[in-house]
Amino acid sequence: MSNSVWEEVERLQKLMSVARTLDGMIEKHDVLEEDTASLTQEKDPNLTVDDMGEKAEIWRKLESELLPSIKEQSTALLTSLNLQDLVKHPIPDPESTRETLSNLDQTIENTVSVTVLFSLRSPLPDAKHDHRMKKFKAFRLSQLRQELRALISARIRFVLESTREMLHLYTVSDMVTATSATWQKASQLRQHIQMCIADVSKSVHNTIEWYQKSDWATIQDEWLMGVTSCNDLLEEIPDIINRANRRAITNGGSDSTPNLANFTINSAEEANLTVDNPDTPNRRDSSRELMLDVTRSTISFVKLTRICIKKALEMIPKKPVSELDTELNSEAIVRLQDAFGSFTGSLTMHLRHQQLAHRRDEPISIATRDHICTSVIELREDLRSCLSDLESYLVPFQRGVDDASQINDFSSWSLTMKRLWEQATARSLDLLSSLEIEPEQQLEQED
Numbered sequence: 001m002s003n004s005v006w007e008e009v010e011r012l013q014k015l016m017s018v019a020r021t022l023d024g025m026i027e028k029h030d031v032l033e034e035d036t037a038s039l040t041q042e043k044d045p046n047l048t049v050d051d052m053g054e055k056a057e058i059w060r061k062l063e064s065e066l067l068p069s070i071k072e073q074s075t076a077l078l079t080s081l082n083l084q085d086l087v088k089h090p091i092p093d094p095e096s097t098r099e100t101l102s103n104l105d106q107t108i109e110n111t112v113s114v115t116v117l118f119s120l121r122s123p124l125p126d127a128k129h130d131h132r133m134k135k136f137k138a139f140r141l142s143q144l145r146q147e148l149r150a151l152i153s154a155r156i157r158f159v160l161e162s163t164r165e166m167l168h169l170y171t172v173s174d175m176v177t178a179t180s181a182t183w184q185k186a187s188q189l190r191q192h193i194q195m196c197i198a199d200v201s202k203s204v205h206n207t208i209e210w211y212q213k214s215d216w217a218t219i220q221d222e223w224l225m226g227v228t229s230c231n232d233l234l235e236e237i238p239d240i241i242n243r244a245n246r247r248a249i250t251n252g253g254s255d256s257t258p259n260l261a262n263f264t265i266n267s268a269e270e271a272n273l274t275v276d277n278p279d280t281p282n283r284r285d286s287s288r289e290l291m292l293d294v295t296r297s298t299i300s301f302v303k304l305t306r307i308c309i310k311k312a313l314e315m316i317p318k319k320p321v322s323e324l325d326t327e328l329n330s331e332a333i334v335r336l337q338d339a340f341g342s343f344t345g346s347l348t349m350h351l352r353h354q355q356l357a358h359r360r361d362e363p364i365s366i367a368t369r370d371h372i373c374t375s376v377i378e379l380r381e382d383l384r385s386c387l388s389d390l391e392s393y394l395v396p397f398q399r400g401v402d403d404a405s406q407i408n409d410f411s412s413w414s415l416t417m418k419r420l421w422e423q424a425t426a427r428s429l430d431l432l433s434s435l436e437i438e439p440e441q442q443l444e445q446e447d
Contacts, residue, residue, distance in 0.1 A: 012171050014094035022164040025105055026157060031112045032149035041122050045129035052136040058118045063208055066111045071204040073104040074159060074197050083190050090190060108152055119145035127330035139330035147207045155203050159196045162189055215328050216316050219336045223309050226340035230306035233347060237299055241292055244358040287363040287436040294431045295354050300424040301379055302347055304417060309340050311413055312390055317397050332393040339389045343382045350375040363436040376428045383421050387414050
């Protein structure tokens with residue numbers, strides 16, 4: 001056997017060894033869950049920022065050393081795996097890859113160790129009494145741990161798993177005479193690894209940027225995500241209706257494609273807190289047509305939710321960060337961050353229940369109808385909970401000389417919101433009550 005063949009065999013053996021190293025790393029780094037010790041740690045309501053010197057030092061290490069190292073070492077894998085060039089077939093360097101993985105493994109261990117000290121060990125602030133703790137409030141400690149857990153146990157894990165799969169493909173296949181399917185799989189893995197590594201870099205950047213933001217800025221970010229979710233739903237609803245119509249036409253039904261102008265959202269509408277119902281034909285007899293009306297009625301819920309979020313965004317105090325970060329305790333911050341989260345999630349689930357109903361051409365089942373009815377009622381409860389949280393945790397910060405009008409405005413538009421929501425709820429439930437259900441289930445219900 002020639003020297004070149006022996007060298008290739010030796011290199012493949014080294015790559016297999018690297019793959020085994022990856023096995024250990026993948027199993028090792030499912031980390032940063034709350035442990036028994038953390039659950040018994042007492043929260044101190046009397047802590048001050050001066051008591052957080054050790055945690056301040058840990059954050060500086062995370063921000064300036066460990067997190068940037070994770071970003072750099074993950075990116076270095078592209079070089080050691082020879083993945084920068086999408087045209088050339090990769091020839092991984094086992095020695096360089098092993099060294100890069102060893103460095104990354106050590107950095108992750110150090111990151112996990114200091115994150116546990118930072119977020120799960122004393123001194124820990126009390127979420128009800130930490131409004132003057134600035135960057136060391138309980139919500140920051142908890143959310144930073146969750147962000148780093150997602151970084152290590154999900155994003156970096158994806159990089160490691162994809163790298164292991166690529167090395168396995170390379171070592172078990174004769175890449176010189178490999179089939180086009182093998183090369184296609186290798187190309188897909190290469191692109192996937194590149195995307196995963198880019199995601200790691202983005203996550204590191206976003207985590208550092210998030211921690212540096214003011215309390216109110218973190219709340220604002222969550223609410224803006226809610227606006228985006230509403231925009232996405234408003235774009236999705238016409239697509240759902242159009243797909244249902246195409247399915248009906250294919251199966252010999254009639255077309256009830258809506259006028260897309262009915263879905264236009266104008267600024268005057270939102271400013272005046274009005275929601276126009278789309279023009280629809282008179283009450284239809286078919287279950288399919290009524291289900292389309294139910295889906296159209298969902299537009300009102302989404303519009304109202306978006307208006308509510310935008311109104312709340314206008315009420316965020318505009319003060320220096322030094323003042324803003326001493327106003328809220330962690331309990332209030334988390335309640336405000338989550339004020340619209342369950343709301344938009346419930347809207348999405350409400351629409352998913354309807355999608356399932358649209359996939360059928362026959363009358364829907366009692367269970368499906370009841371699921372949709374329940375989600376309509378739950379949306380009403382979500383609104384009440386949301387407005388209650390805004391009144392409890394947002395309105396109190398409008399107590400300035402110039403902010404009396406905002407307090408009155410909140411009372412006014414929240415009442416209008418409740419009234420319009422009740423109207424939308426009544427319309428949806430009325431439509432749902434008119435739906436045909438499967439004949440055999442109708443008989444069972446009457447019995």
